[in-house]
Amino acid sequence: MDDVPLALASAMVAVAYFVGTIPTAHLVGRRVGVDPSRSGSGNPGASNVYRLGGRRAGVAVLVVDMLKGAVPAAAGLLVGGRELGVACAVAAVLGHVLPVTRRLRGGKGVATASGAAVVLWPIPSVVLGVVFFLAARFVGIASVGSLLMAAGLPVLVALTGRPAWEVVAASLLALIVVVRHGENIRRLGRGEERSLRPDPLVPPTEPHP
Secondary structure (H helix, E strand, O other), X not given: OOOOOHHHHHHHHHHHHHHHOOOHHHHHHHHHOOOOOOOOOOOOOHHHHHHHHOHHHHHHHHHHHHHHHHHXXXXXXXXXXXXXXXXXXXXXXXXXXXXXXXXXXXXXXXXXXXXXXXXXXXXXXXXXXXXXXXXXXXXXXXXXXXXXXXXXXHHHHHHOOOOHHHHHHHHHHHHHHHHHOHHHHHHHHHOOOOOOOOOOXXXXXXXXX
């Protein structure tokens, strides 16, 4: 990163933030006739869109939100090495959870952080992807899988031998995800957390031709 002009590095971090602000859930939700900020859990994320709008809508949000983290991280990695890649990844996640374009009311950062992690820490990401799948399959609650992935990321990054500053960066991403899941954690404690299944009160819809 030392060889990259400060202006270029700063511009890339800023662009990464604004890539993170792309309102994927709202765009897809509008396409299928639902508003994820006003229905379901109220979270503009893939799991809520899945419950409200069906599998195809949820997968679309998941893929695009992951790309919002992966593309900036990859661009930073290619231009300025791991330092800029990690900086762009963190910026993209912050853009997703605290978008200035929507009065800082964003999502929870799971998919965007996961996309960045796939680029920066692929082996831990594969392990954590399996953890999420198992949690979704056997527990049926997306937030449980998300919190397990967040808790495991810095641990696995450290176990794969990455330097301390990368472990700190992974811990920061994990902390963002955990903090954004505060209400989910409280609902889990009360046994009221939503299942990762389509909402029976909102019939899934498909995109209009």
